[in-house]
Amino acid sequence: MSNKMLGVLISLAIALIVASNTLFIIKETERGVLLKFGQVVDADLKPGLHIKAPLMHEVRKFDGRVLTLDAAPARFLTLEKKGVIVDSFAKWRIVDTSTFYTATNGEELTARNALEKRINEGLLNEFARRSLQEVVSGERDQLMNSLTDELNEVVQKSYGVELIDIRVKRIDLPEQVSDSVFNRMTTEREREAREHRSKGKEQAEVIRADADRQRTILEAEAYRDSELLRGEGDAEAAAIYANAYSKDPEFYRFVRSLNAYKETFKGKDDLLVVDPDSDFFRYLNDTKGGSSR
Known part of the structure; x- marks a missing residue:
């Protein structure tokens, strides 16, 4: 290999090294910040090709899509001091990369842990102000919307993320409470069944008595009409006989x-x-x- 060819290869290698350290790409699904000796100098890097100074600049990239936080089931107390096991999830995304990097050092796991803690504290307070009936009924949607709006203002300022939605997947009662609730529901349903059966029997007796009364009235009216017809027939027959016999x-x-x-x-x-x-x-x-x- 000639010295000229070797020089060309070395030049290409140096160019590739320099390019890899000076050029970087931000994808459409990413958010990024440009750091200068650890300080944020550009917090809003647009998607596309960018240039940075080697050794002096550093680029941190984050997922810019809507992310899901699937929180671990937690136990909360309602207004009646009844324990419930709540399984929830949240939708969130990074909106302020500078605040996000400063608050979490750019670690998504740190942001997840902080959000989960905030959400659980909010759920704890919301459940403590409501009865069990309220948290499992239609008011649950109102509760979630109110909590989302309240926490969104806090996490945007503190972590640079937008809390899009919080939803409860399921609400379970502890096993010992579930048994007592099930027994109470069974007792209540049996009581309602007895009431319905009793009312049914009462209505059946009323209907049966009314039917018997109507039958008696119909039979009496039919007997009366038949006797009247029979009497009229006998009278007419007697008149015919008398008329016939009087002739001879x-x-x-x-x-x-x-x-x-x-x-x-x-x-x-x-x-x-x-x-x-x-x-x-x-x-x-x-x-x-x-x-x-």
Whole structure:
């Protein structure tokens, strides 16, 4: 290898070393600060290619996206001094790189620990002002929004981060409390069930009594109507018979005698001892029904 070629290679190596120590890139998803002997000289490095002075300048880069803080479940007391286990998470991002670097030395873990401590203190105070019913009902959203707004002002000034949202994933009761609550809920549901059954039986008796009353009324009205119809029918039949028999009284007497004979000698062994000259044999002795005497 000639000396000229060796010199070119050495020059390229030196250029690469110088470029790697003077040029740096800030990505769209990053935030960065430029330090001069440890002091912040540019806290708002824009995305793109930048130049720095070797040895004198240092660049610190941070994640500029929305980050998630998944806090460990913690125990808090409500207004009634009931313990609850709260599992929460928060969304946050770096908005002031200078304050963030100064407060945490640029360590994301330090910022996470500080935020978790602040959030737990805020939850502790908020839960202490509310009952168990309030923290598990619709007021929970109001509680979280209020806490987010309150803590956001503090953490922006203290750590240079924006607290976007705080949410509770779940609220659990301690095991001993859960058992007592479950037993109380069971007792309450059984009491309500007994009340519903009792009301149902009462309503059933009322309905049954009303049905029996209506049935009795309907039967009585039907019997009354049937008796009226039967009486009218009997009266009309009697009138028809009377009218018919009055036209020929002798024929009426003859028919009555035939019916009497029929009823009297219905059985084969029937025996009647009577005077032959009696009126009973009137039409047997005389077809015209004349007197036997």
